[in-house]
Amino acid sequence: MINILGMAGSGKSTQGKLLAERIGCIWESSGDLHRKKLTGPAREDMLSGKLIRDEVTLAFLAEEFEKMHVDGTEFVFDGFPRSLKQAEWLVDNVRNGKIKMTGIIHLVAHKEIALERLMHRSRKDDTEPAIARRLSDYEQTILPILDYLRSEGMPVFDIEADDSIKEVELKIDEALGV
Numbered sequence: 001m002i003n004i005l006g007m008a009g010s011g012k013s014t015q016g017k018l019l020a021e022r023i024g025c026i027w028e029s030s031g032d033l034h035r036k037k038l039t040g041p042a043r044e045d046m047l048s049g050k051l052i053r054d055e056v057t058l059a060f061l062a063e064e065f066e067k068m069h070v071d072g073t074e075f076v077f078d079g080f081p082r083s084l085k086q087a088e089w090l091v092d093n094v095r096n097g098k099i100k101m102t103g104i105i106h107l108v109a110h111k112e113i114a115l116e117r118l119m120h121r122s123r124k125d126d127t128e129p130a131i132a133r134r135l136s137d138y139e140q141t142i143l144p145i146l147d148y149l150r151s152e153g154m155p156v157f158d159i160e161a162d163d164s165i166k167e168v169e170l171k172i173d174e175a176l177g178v
Contacts, residue, residue, distance in 0.1 A: 001099050002176065003090075004078040005146065006107030007138035008131060009114030010161045011168060015107060016078040018169055023076075023178055026068055030079035033060055035125075047125045051137065054085040065099065072100055082137075087145045091152045103176050104154055106146055107161035107168070111135060 002019065004012045013029055020027035034046050037060055046052055061080070068075055081087040093099040114135070118126050150156050157175035161168050 002074070002076045002102045003080060003104040004076065004107065005080075005104060005142055006161060007109060007111070007114050007142070008134040009116075009118040010107035010109035011117070011165070012078040012107060014165060015105070015161075015168055015172060016076045018165070019105075019172060020076040022169075022173070023074060025073070026075040028064065028068070028075065028077050030057070030061075030077070030082065033064060048127075048130055048133075050133070051082055051141075054083050054089075057082070057086060058089055074100070074102060081145055081149075083141065084145060084148060087148050091149070091154065094154070101154060104146075104149060104156045105172055105175065106156055106158045108158055109161040113162045 004016045004019075006012050013031075016029070017027050034052055034057070038046055038052065038056075042052060042056065057080075081090050090099065090101075094101040115131070118131055146156055157172075159168060159171045159175060163171075
């Protein structure tokens with residue numbers, strides 16, 4: 001598994017899809033998975049930028065990961081983990097051999113660049129309040145998760161993501177040795 005994390009607008013999906021294409025594997029997004037499967041109040045929460053309960057996310061992931069045979073098959077997954085409990089679940093599954101971890105790509109972008117990108121993608125959940133919530137979530141949640149993953153020995157690669165798509169691709173390939 002290659003995880004891609006970063007603030008909203010850092011290029012996670014763009015880079016994840018390109019990476020999956022370059023190495024010939026599956027790409028999946030935590031956000032897309034939630035948008036496909038959630039209904040009712042949980043869907044409304046997601047569309048307003050709120051995090052989905054860990055139990056819901058981990059149930060989705062267990063089901064999806066089983067379909068993808070993640071114990072040995074490479075795949076790119078963006079936007080995960082999104083909480084400390086999810087990070088602990090990931091570390092446990094890597095350690096017990098249920099998930100093969102290749103690396104965690106942390107796309108580091110400046111807020112101004114990320115906001116500009118978000119305003120051009122026209123997704124239903126890219127409202128100003130939802131974007132503000134996701135940017136705050138990155139600072140309060142994702143950065144501490146990355147610190148936790150590093151402390152647990154997971155291979156985290158910080159990649160400057162403000163550059164062109166091609167330049168970021170090259171940095172990712174270099175970090176992963178592909």
